[in-house]
Amino acid sequence: PPSLPWPRSFLLKSLEQVRKIQTRNSELLEQLCATYKLCHPEELVLLGHSLGIPKAPLSHCSSQALQLTKCLHQLHSGLFLYGGLLQALAGISPEVAPTLDMLQLDVANFATTIWQQMETLGVAPTAQPTQSTLPTFTSAFQRRAGGVLAASHLQSFLETAHCALNHWV
Amino acid sequence: ESCGHITISVPIIRLGDPVTASCTISPTCSKLAQEPQILWRLQDGPNQPGDSQRHLGDGSQESTITLPHVNHTKAFLSCLVPWANSFQVLDQAELQAGYPPASPSNLSCLMNLTTNSLVCQWEPGPETYLPTNFTLKSFRSRTDCRYQEDSILDCVPEDRQSTCSIARKHLLLYQNMVLWVQAENVLGTSESPKLCLDPMDVVKLEPPVLQALDISPGLVPRQPGCLWLSWKPWKPGEFIEQECELRYQPQLRGTNWTLVSHLPSSEDQFKLCGLHQAPVYTLQIRCIRSPLPGLWSSWSPGLQLRPT
Amino acid sequence: ESCGHITISVPIIRLGDPVTASCTISPTCSKLAQEPQILWRLQDGPNQPGDSQRHLGDGSQESTITLPHVNHTKAFLSCLVPWANSFQVLDQAELQAGYPPASPSNLSCLMNLTTNSLVCQWEPGPETYLPTNFTLKSFRSRTDCRYQEDSILDCVPEDRQSTCSIARKHLLLYQNMVLWVQAENVLGTSESPKLCLDPMDVVKLEPPVLQALDISPGLVPRQPGCLWLSWKPWKPGEFIEQECELRYQPQLRGTNWTLVSHLPSSEDQFKLCGLHQAPVYTLQIRCIRSPLPGLWSSWSPGLQLRPT
Helix, strand or coil: CCCCCCCHHHHHHHHHHEEEEEEHHHHHHHHHHHHHHHCCCHHHHHHHHCCCCCCCCCHHHCCCCCCHHHHHEEEHHHHHHHHHHHHHCCCCCCHHHHHHHHHHHHHHHHHHHHHHHHHHCCCCCCCCCCCCCCHHHCCCCHHHHHHHHHHHHHHHHHHHHHHHHHHCC | CCCCEEEEEECCCCCCCEEEEEEEEEECCCCCCCCCCCEEEEECCCCCCCCEEECCCCCCEEEEECCCCCCCCEEEEEEEEEEEEEEEEEEEEEEEECCCCCCCEEEEEECCCCCCCEEEEEECCCCCCCCCCEEEEEEEEECCCCCCCCCEEEEECCCCEEEEEEHHHHHCCCCEEEEEEEECCCCCCCCCCEEEEHHHHEEEECEEEEEEEECCCCCCCCCCCCCCEEECCHHCCCCEEEEEEEEEEECCCCCEEEEEEEEECCCEEECCCCCCCCCCCCEEEEEEEEECCCCCCCCCCEEEEEEC | CCCCEEEECCCCCEECCCEEEEEECCCCCCCCCCCCCCEEEECCCCCCCCEEEEEEEEEEEEEEEEEEECCCCCEEEEEEECCCCCCEEEEEEEEEECCCCCCCEEEEEECCCCCEEEEEEECCCCCCCCEEEEEEEECCCCCCCCCCCCEEECCCCCCCCCCCEEEECCCCCCCCCEEEEEEEEEEEEECCCCCCCHHHECCCCCCCEECCCCCCCCCCCCCCCCCEEEECCCHHHHCCCEEEEEEEEECCCCCCCEEEEEECEEEEEECCCCCCCCCCEEEEEEEEEEECCCCCCCCCCCEEEEEC
């Protein structure tokens, strides 16, 4: 296989963290569906536009056009963005809160793994990114719908990340 | 600003009652067709149109629906519009239904001399399906419970428990107090009948420990068909004057208990005679506060003895 | 103003060490004889005179005593004077003795994926006879544990427990952290050796559930001496890439386990052949995180099966 762009242990740890977050994230989606009957993210697209729920790009991580440093930056910025989004969902409900808390911690820890790898490679930005403006939710429904949208965007983000990382293992 | 907004007549209603909701789509909702047909969905049921849809002065559209009988204790009502070849959920409201609390019943209390607390329990009544708070309320009433003196701190039971313990420091022993249980939820409040008691009149006594005395033959002539017993009162209740009763029964099918009443709560040597020699006898003792009012202790564990 | 007053060199000392105390009787102590003989009593031992008694400038009397080896972990030292035909205790001091804490040892930690906490335990070392506080200290160290980054909240174990759980929110998974135990009492402080670990490298994995597959004869030709198995990884550890090993043994006295290594953590159909037909076999499986570092799970409960 092509020579590894990153140390194998970093790749293996990152893949494990992606799987850990994916498992937790689908748990969150299942709970939001079971508890609030919000089971179809595609039915919340309009609301997503009005709330301004962002999607994080991973264009530099596709196997066809992989650019290592930019891929790491996109991975970190995406995780940072989704970490902030999940934080904005705090207080969503007692049933979902434990899963949401764990998910936030797992996303933050994975962002640290990426950041440390950038530092090791000497390509880390000079300062940690600052959180862009996050959506504000004016009702319990908006917060729950925002949770479904954020989680489904995160799921596809992780899918792309898993493919990119898996390509090199 | 979000496109749609649901308003509900009453978000928490009595199970089986009707509820009316309306969903208003604001004109500023650019992405929607001019006059979209507003649809409703209860839980993950089918999308259904409202009872009526009308045009409001400010250009917004309003659909109204009445659910004749709400039989979900908790349900989500969504307002949708067709969009592309799917639907878009614009808002969602939470519906809750249940019952006001019935009056809690069978309130009873026991004074626990080990924990020094008054432990009360009650029947909460039928399920209300709504968060319902139970509180054990009480006040001191030195006379015959007709007049309220200083009230005692509310006793809030552990989650979902129908029992509560009032700590010793809140109790004025040897005086009457009034207790009752209050149940409260969004749909109403109810109270149990009131209890009037002096905690010391409802002490939960434990029975004495019944022991066989091995009387050496030399000391006392061996009378056939007799047993020698001794018992001591339960330590924490030792200060309470008690009266006890003993019951015994040969271990033969179909025999009844024989009762010996008005016994003291402490006995070093008690001779029980008139017993048949053959079978093994089971003996038990229990005591009650006396002459002051009190509750019988449970029977002591059975003591198996063979008479001389 | 009290008549007598004891002062002690050091109220808490090392078991076996000496201690010196002095008792001063103030002149204002009217009820006493002019120059009473001051006596000492350790616990309920005999009254004994001090090593020396002297007159202080202000008219008060001072007796001094040295106990060569204090071997009570907790004792009361009283100062008395003869009075009428008895004695009067004028003051009493509490003496405590014990040991400084030894270094806690055998610190080990496991990451619990069900409670999402890092559970550490240690050997507290010999009894100190003094109130001793144990604290699990830790800090993050992203590299190889040489440099301390932000320290983590001290973990204080439940009373007298030699275990402590660090909650998930204090953990930075996939990064190294340094942990150690500090023991402290009045006589000293000690620390255990430091541990350097990534919590995910010490995950406590549970074994998969091993199941027999009933392969209908039609589907697959019945080969003698074979067994069909399936297993799924333990749910909370499903995201962890693992490698497993299977062991099996006929239920006959004196037979050894046979091991099959490098198995995947999930298997829908696994055929195990080369077995004798007669006896029942016991099969067990365990897994370990691999290729990343990890700990072996325990063996699964034994599955009893008879080969085809």
